[in-house]
Amino acid sequence: MTASVLDGKALSRTIREEVKQETARLQELGIQPGLAVVLVGEDPASQVYVNSKHKACLELGFYSEVHRLPNDTTQEQLLGLVDQLNQQGTIHGILVQLPLPKHIDEKAVIDAISVEKDVDGFHPISVGNMVIGDESLLPCTPAGMMEMLKRNRIPIEGKHAVVIGRSNIVGKPISLLLQRENATVTMCHSRTNNMRELTRMADILVVAIGKAHFVDRSFIKPGAVVIDVGMNRLENGKLVGDVNFDDVVEECSWITPVPGGVGPMTITMLMVNTLKAAKRVHQIQ
Numbered sequence: 001m002t003a004s005v006l007d008g009k010a011l012s013r014t015i016r017e018e019v020k021q022e023t024a025r026l027q028e029l030g031i032q033p034g035l036a037v038v039l040v041g042e043d044p045a046s047q048v049y050v051n052s053k054h055k056a057c058l059e060l061g062f063y064s065e066v067h068r069l070p071n072d073t074t075q076e077q078l079l080g081l082v083d084q085l086n087q088q089g090t091i092h093g094i095l096v097q098l099p100l101p102k103h104i105d106e107k108a109v110i111d112a113i114s115v116e117k118d119v120d121g122f123h124p125i126s127v128g129n130m131v132i133g134d135e136s137l138l139p140c141t142p143a144g145m146m147e148m149l150k151r152n153r154i155p156i157e158g159k160h161a162v163v164i165g166r167s168n169i170v171g172k173p174i175s176l177l178l179q180r181e182n183a184t185v186t187m188c189h190s191r192t193n194n195m196r197e198l199t200r201m202a203d204i205l206v207v208a209i210g211k212a213h214f215v216d217r218s219f220i221k222p223g224a225v226v227i228d229v230g231m232n233r234l235e236n237g238k239l240v241g242d243v244n245f246d247d248v249v250e251e252c253s254w255i256t257p258v259p260g261g262v263g264p265m266t267i268t269m270l271m272v273n274t275l276k277a278a279k280r281v282h283q284i285q
């Protein structure tokens, strides 16, 4: 068996086209979705992501503000900017690029973002709403994964999903979203004993552990769907996932590549969330 590849770039193009059309409809009503992205410091990867977010906004017809602050910005200064953006009518979504420099408390900053503008879905109220199944903006990477499964009509209900990794940004939310679709979910992490015994029972395996090529074919149940959220830069500069793609591809039914899988969906779902936030504030269906 050779797996079909879940192409995040192609799906992103489709979804962005949908967002663009919906944005044009809003503009006829005098509404332009607006996103503010805040970057503190000069982390090279973060700069690339922030530029991509700005570019995506312009392509879709959004209003975009990028605030680039120096590395020695104080927490008070950053909270002051978040407060200003919370009040600003042209802004429907606020995203503070992570990671933040060590002297700034990430949680304090996320908590300060108005829930209505929390397009990252990281605010504790957004997380709480997701847990109880109420309407909320979902974290972009897990939301992107769900979209990849659903739009490719990959069955979730009744399936055994195993998630490796328990981060607040990926592992925990994707476990909840899969459970919401009636999967039976097992969570594994760095201290799980006999991890292979669990992963070999997985119909859907999500890997978000942050270790290059951690998963090989010995982890895989034949025919499984494998979603790789890892992004690891090797010394030779190559970007690889947490899954050894070449080793696993003949064992599974579907697989996401790195690059070109889940990654591109992250920024696309940010655009979807910003559009939703704008529609919600203007009470548009």
Ligand SMILES: Nc1nc2c(c(=O)[nH]1)N[C@@H](CN(C=O)c1ccc(C(=O)N[C@@H](CCC(=O)O)C(=O)O)cc1)CN2
Pocket (backbone or CB within 6 Å): 049, 095, 096, 097, 098, 099, 120, 140, 141, 231, 239, 258, 259, 260, 261, 262, 263, 264, 265, 266, 267
């Ligand atoms: N506030 C947030 N910070 C961070 C988030 C987030 O969702 N919210 N996620 C990541 C970074 N990120 C977006 O911010 C992001 C990561 C990866 C990609 C992507 O398209 N990856 C490509 C490869 C890109 C490359 O070559 O480096 C891929 O996988 O194909 C987009 C966005 C952490 N911070």
